[in-house]
Amino acid sequence: MAEISRRVTLSWIAAASSSLAVTGCDSQSTSGGLWKDLPLEPIQAKGYGLDAKLTEPTVPWPLTLDPVQRETLRIAADLMLPADSHSPSAGTLHLDAFIDEWVSAPYPVQQKDRDLILSGLAWLDAESAQRFKLDFRKAGDAQRRQVFDAIAFKKNIKPGYEKPAEFFARLRTLMMSGFYSMPEGMADIGYMGNTPSVGPYPGPTQEALAHLNAGLTKLGLKPV
Amino acid sequence: MPDNKSVSEFEPDVVVVGSGAGGGIAAYVLTKAGIKTLILEAGRDYDPVSESAMLKWNREAPLLASSTPDKHFGYYDATVNGGWMVPGEPYTVAPGSKFRWWRSRMLGGRTNHWGRHSPRFGPYDFKPKSRDGLGMDWPVSYEEMAPWYDRTERLAGVIGANNGLENHPNSSPGVLQPAPKPRITELMIKAAANDLGIPCIPAHYAVLSRDIDHPDVPRQACFNASPCGRGCGIGAAYQSTTSVLPMAMATGKARIVTDATVTRVLTDASGKATGVEYFDKAGKAHSVRARVVVLAASACDTAKILLNSGKSGLANSSGEVGRNLMDTTGTNVRGHIPALEGRPRYNEDGMDVAHLYIPWWLYKEQAAGKLDFPRGYHYEIGGRFGAPGAGFSLGGMEDGYGVSLKEDARRYYGAQLSYTVRGEMIPNADSFCELDPDVKDKNGLPVLRFHWKWSQHEIRQIAHGIKTAKEMIGRLGGTVLTPDRTPEEAIEDGGVIIHELGTTRMGDKPSNSVTDGFGKSWDVNNLVIVDGSVFTSNAHKNPTLTIMALAWRSSEHLAERMRKGEV
Numbered sequence: 001m002a003e004i005s006r007r008v009t010l011s012w013i014a015a016a017s018s019s020l021a022v023t024g025c026d027s028q029s030t031s032g033g034l035w036k037d038l039p040l041e042p043i044q045a046k047g048y049g050l051d052a053k054l055t056e057p058t059v060p061w062p063l064t065l066d067p068v069q070r071e072t073l074r075i076a077a078d079l080m081l082p083a084d085s086h087s088p089s090a091g092t093l094h095l096d097a098f099i100d101e102w103v104s105a106p107y108p109v110q111q112k113d114r115d116l117i118l119s120g121l122a123w124l125d126a127e128s129a130q131r132f133k134l135d136f137r138k139a140g141d142a143q144r145r146q147v148f149d150a151i152a153f154k155k156n157i158k159p160g161y162e163k164p165a166e167f168f169a170r171l172r173t174l175m176m177s178g179f180y181s182m183p184e185g186m187a188d189i190g191y192m193g194n195t196p197s198v199g200p201y202p203g204p205t206q207e208a209l210a211h212l213n214a215g216l217t218k219l220g221l222k223p224v
Numbered sequence: 225m226p227d228n229k230s231v232s233e234f235e236p237d238v239v240v241v242g243s244g245a246g247g248g249i250a251a252y253v254l255t256k257a258g259i260k261t262l263i264l265e266a267g268r269d270y271d272p273v274s275e276s277a278m279l280k281w282n283r284e285a286p287l288l289a290s291s292t293p294d295k296h297f298g299y300y301d302a303t304v305n306g307g308w309m310v311p312g313e314p315y316t317v318a319p320g321s322k323f324r325w326w327r328s329r330m331l332g333g334r335t336n337h338w339g340r341h342s343p344r345f346g347p348y349d350f351k352p353k354s355r356d357g358l359g360m361d362w363p364v365s366y367e368e369m370a371p372w373y374d375r376t377e378r379l380a381g382v383i384g385a386n387n388g389l390e391n392h393p394n395s396s397p398g399v400l401q402p403a404p405k406p407r408i409t410e411l412m413i414k415a416a417a418n419d420l421g422i423p424c425i426p427a428h429y430a431v432l433s434r435d436i437d438h439p440d441v442p443r444q445a446c447f448n449a450s451p452c453g454r455g456c457g458i459g460a461a462y463q464s465t466t467s468v469l470p471m472a473m474a475t476g477k478a479r480i481v482t483d484a485t486v487t488r489v490l491t492d493a494s495g496k497a498t499g500v501e502y503f504d505k506a507g508k509a510h511s512v513r514a515r516v517v518v519l520a521a522s523a524c525d526t527a528k529i530l531l532n533s534g535k536s537g538l539a540n541s542s543g544e545v546g547r548n549l550m551d552t553t554g555t556n557v558r559g560h561i562p563a564l565e566g567r568p569r570y571n572e573d574g575m576d577v578a579h580l581y582i583p584w585w586l587y588k589e590q591a592a593g594k595l596d597f598p599r600g601y602h603y604e605i606g607g608r609f610g611a612p613g614a615g616f617s618l619g620g621m622e623d624g625y626g627v628s629l630k631e632d633a634r635r636y637y638g639a640q641l642s643y644t645v646r647g648e649m650i651p652n653a654d655s656f657c658e659l660d661p662d663v664k665d666k667n668g669l670p671v672l673r674f675h676w677k678w679s680q681h682e683i684r685q686i687a688h689g690i691k692t693a694k695e696m697i698g699r700l701g702g703t704v705l706t707p708d709r710t711p712e713e714a715i716e717d718g719g720v721i722i723h724e725l726g727t728t729r730m731g732d733k734p735s736n737s738v739t740d741g742f743g744k745s746w747d748v749n750n751l752v753i754v755d756g757s758v759f760t761s762n763a764h765k766n767p768t769l770t771i772m773a774l775a776w777r778s779s780e781h782l783a784e785r786m787r788k789g790e791v
Contacts, residue, residue, distance in 0.1 A: 050305045050306070051304050054276070054454070055275065057277075079625060079626065081625075081629060082626055082630075084630055086634075102287060107294075153623055169622075173617070176629075177615070180612035191611060192570065192571040192572075192609070193610075195449055196448065196450075201405055201446075208408050219415075221415040221419055
């Protein structure tokens with residue numbers, strides 16, 4: 001069987017080192033307590049087209065976030081998915097660069113996310129300033145958690161916080177997608193696939209079958 | 225493989241339009257019979273060995289390989305220069321209709337990325353009208369088709385088991401390759417399904433679990449990794465580019481020309497086909513002469529070519545070209561299953577395809593008039609420790625942040641099941657395609673305009689599929705994650721399942737159909753159609769295997785007629 005090379009280099013990590021020079025809009029350090037939809041220019045860059053080289057992927061559009069937005073994202077990433085005994089934090093895996101790649105893309109879904117996420121980053125600063133007279137990134141860990149607590153839990157969203165909560169949920173989805181796609185995230189969650197093997201698929205382990213059968217028995221179903 | 229230069233000296237006996245499921249088989253069968261065959265492909269040359277993104281990680285692709293308007297099925301999907309829109313080749317949809325049309329523009333067509341699900345049609349499926357009075361019977365029976373299915377399954381390589389269920393025919397002994405072991409999620413679905421009296425059995429997929437040692441075109445068994453939709457560089461998942469096209473080329477009797485968009489079938493004064501007209505990439509028109517024209521451009525493109533060939537369309541004395549357009553019904557129900565939370569990890573990729581599925585099981589109830597819809601469906605079941613990427617999801621269980629979020633991810637990963645309904649549609653007068661009176665494509669030809677309407681047969685069937693999936697999730701103590709929708713809201717738009725069929729249907733007489741049971745045009749003796757457009761009905765079984773089996777039978781019949789000098 002041919003050994004197919006597997007690059008582990010991330011396009012967005014490679015891009016991250018050069019991104020600081022390619023800043024787009026200004027820092028959004030608005031104040032006041034309420035959500036504001038930022039007036040953003042649409043991304044004009046070209047996409048990768050209908051016949052991109054699939055074996056050597058590249059990201060053709062420039063990254064557009066400024067250093068302040070990137071720092072805020074890094075802090076948010078570390079808070080959302082912090083280091084624990086299983087894996088490092090999302091910030092250390094450059095998830096801010098992934099979000100930058102995402103919101104800088106010229107496609108409709110990503111442009112919609114750009115509006116939501118950039119406005120959301122500005123809201124984090126505004127909310128933090130209203131509460132603590134500090135930008136989100138300058139606030140302390142406990143203060144940042146207070147801001148997150150207002151928007152992170154589905155059953156605990158107070159009136160007026162719906163839009164920031166929508167921003168948070170979307171950013172969390174993207175952060176989790178990026179995080180668990182990384183080798184560290186896949187190891188944490190236990191994804192063991194994308195690994196070629198010769199011969200018939202071995203199927204579930206004895207341990208996995210025992211767990212299944214315990215579950216089936218509890219449900220009054222026939223074990224396998 | 226293609227040779228776009230020397231075509232003028234080739235002087236083919238047969239020109240085959242299209243290199244996908246039907247065209248690939250036709251090229252293989254005709255060249256094996258010693259017939260000089262020219263294959264015209266609208267798309268570019270494509271080589272899955274060097275071009276498919278096997279084993280690439282999602283994180284290596286832009287946007288984690290997410291779906292975009294450039295690549296609707298994600299960055300790594302094999303589709304080239306296509307998707308729901310093809311540049312320069314628009315289509316229109318009539319007011320009040322919803323229809324989408326998936327195309328690719330590459331050698332091998334959609335066989336490079338298809339789902340590979342390959343059930344046989346059964347005896348009921350070829351004679352639907354005899355059974356319930358709806359639609360039309362095929363001019364062929366299952367008994368006539370059975371040997372062609374055997375042959376096609378051997379050639380393509382199909383995994384599965386002989387399950388002996390009503391209207392789900394067995395293959396002949398030794399034809400099927402061994403099916404892979406089921407995953408935990410599939411065993412769980414099976415346990416609940418069986419408890420409710422619903423079968424859940426090894427599915428048939430055109431993927432190898434054993435090597436095929438062909439002297440010219442060897443193919444390797446699946447190595448249990450990498451999604452089939454990316455294309456299969458080792459030849460395990462069937463596609464014409466790693467099988468029948470190189471096999472046809474190895475005979476020395478075939479030529480392939482790519483970037484050749486066929487626009488018309490050319491005819492002489494007597495109405496006989498003399499060849500085809502095609503446009504190259506630069507927009508230059510060419511004509512090719514041949515004794516016989518075989519159309520395999522896909523159901524809708526074949527209809528487009530015929531409708532553009534002559535005033536009221538070629539081979540259209542019945543008026544049926546473009547009519548009877550069918551797709552498969554589709555919807556999806558997902559559930560979260562607490563009994564799957566935190567389950568022990570193992571490599572759950574397997575052969576990418578579903579290892580088990582739920583075939584239609586209520587034939588007797590339908591025959592007894594106990595159901596309010598006449599035709600069946602099946603479930604393609606899913607749920608596994610999937611490769612994380614842009615769609616990473618805990619099925620809506622995500623909440624909060626911090627260490628608890630990571631704990632939740634470990635607990636809920638792999639704890640969702642999905643039940644995808646795929647059902648039969650009965651042809652109706654409101655679903656068809658025709659030439660748009662105003663809009664033209666890049667070559668100046670009128671484009672297709674689609675009309676679409678699901679009937680109550682399909683709506684009620686979808687309602688049953690949703691209800692039963694919820695019962696199965698409930699039996700597992702699970703929570704339904706899919707929002708409540710009416711069946712009208714839940715059913716996918718026409719074309720979305722990418723099983724367009726029926727636009728030049730075969731029948732038992734020229735008045736009700738475009739071709740006979742061998743895909744031969746009733747009107748034009750030397751015109752044969754071997755793609756999904758000839759389907760008389762669209763059973764609740766994915767069509768590609770049947771396209772291939774019919775193409776084989778029709779191509780052998782054509783070769784025989786050519787030998788006898790009848791054409």
